[in-house]
Amino acid sequence: MGASKGQRLSGMQKQVLSLYKGFLRAARSKPAEERHQIESIVSAEFHRNSKQVDGKNFLYIEYLLRRENPGFPLDEREQPG
């Protein structure tokens, strides 16, 4: 998910970014200190995964997404990137 991917986002990338956004939006409704903590943790976690997980390892990424979104259909079986 680095800068080299260019502008076209794969379906999976979009799902990841959408999840990231969801976390940050939810954090907005918390008191300031809690919000800051949530943002730090979520940001660190997502950035860590983006470096450590191979963008082509879509099975693992789907697993991570499904873990956070139990009801998520994840219909798109696109290859990332």
Next chain:
Amino acid sequence: MSLRAAVLRHIRLPVQTLPAIGSRPQSQLSFLRLFSSHDDHLTKEEVIDRVLDVVKSFPKVEPSQVTPDVHFQKDLGLDSLDNVEIVMALEEEFKLEIPDKEADKIDSCNLAIEYIYNHPMAG
């Protein structure tokens, strides 16, 4: 007789005695404010300044590199996660809620400025 006239004949509105305009200076001011449209929309300059400020304040950004033309990922070395954060920071600055479909396209200062300037609700 029309229905409208028949209905109107039967409506009785309570009439209030309103305070005289001059008697309460504050209400007079708020009365006038309703009709003012001067401050409704942001100027382009204001939008540019505030967008640049938001981008410069982003911790991973080098402020001296920020110009109205920069691309967040290509020029400022950010990734797509940071892009999401910047767009959300812009949402907060201008009190907007940007739908995902539009937010996905905003990946440079130019596009951010254009989107916000053209948004009727930007504040």
